[in-house]
Amino acid sequence: MIEKDEIVWDQDGQIKVLTFDLSGETFALEANMVCEILDIQSETLVPGSAAIAGSVINFRGSVIPVADLHLAFGFDAQSVTQDSRFIVIELEHNNEACVIGLKADKVHEVTTIDHRTTEAAPRIGTRWRQDFIRCLAKRNNDLIVVPNLPRIFNICGHIQAGTQH
Structure with a gap:
């Protein structure tokens, strides 16, 4: 279960990630936080919830x-x-185990990122909040964005704990 803002690299300075697209950009999540990838299903809107997590789905009866x-x-x-999918992840949020579905435009593959190919997000010149990015990884001529989910959920809205995995 992921709960820290930092990436935990293995002894070789690598980490396995699942890559996916959001609006034409490639993002990655640590593979060990991914529970399942689901086809899109109907969502139920939750009145009064934070915009970033404004709906719920049924996942294994929960x-x-x-x-x-x-x-x-x-x-x-x-x-x-x-190509749209839900990536079901487990992370710790506010000291509770949470299972959350993340919307993805397309899911690609599980691959390895080497620490030597990464760098921090620039402080100036990006259109995204620097603190929402754990790191940027270079792969061929592309950049992979590794988001800082605990930071995003702490700032953008409260996530209620889902099923424990």
Whole structure:
């Protein structure tokens, strides 16, 4: 279960991640926090909830919040396509184990990021909040954004604890 703001690299300075798209940008989550990848299903809106987690879905018979990272990174909401998925993750939020569904425009692969290919987000010149990014990783000519989910959820809205895994 992920609960810290820092990435925990293995002894070789690597980490396995699941890559996915948000509005044409490649993002990555530590693979050990991913429980399952789901096809899109109907969501139920929750009145009065934080915009970033304004709906819930049924996951294995339990209701879990759905977070839309498009909002945290200032992207427009995307239409659902045949490639859209929910990435179900587990992390600790406010000292509680939470299972959360994250909206993704497309899920790619599990791959490895080497610490030597990463750097901190620039303090100036990015359109995203620097504190919402754990690191940027270079792969070929692309950048992979590793978001800081605990920070995003602490600032953008309270996530209620879902099922414990």
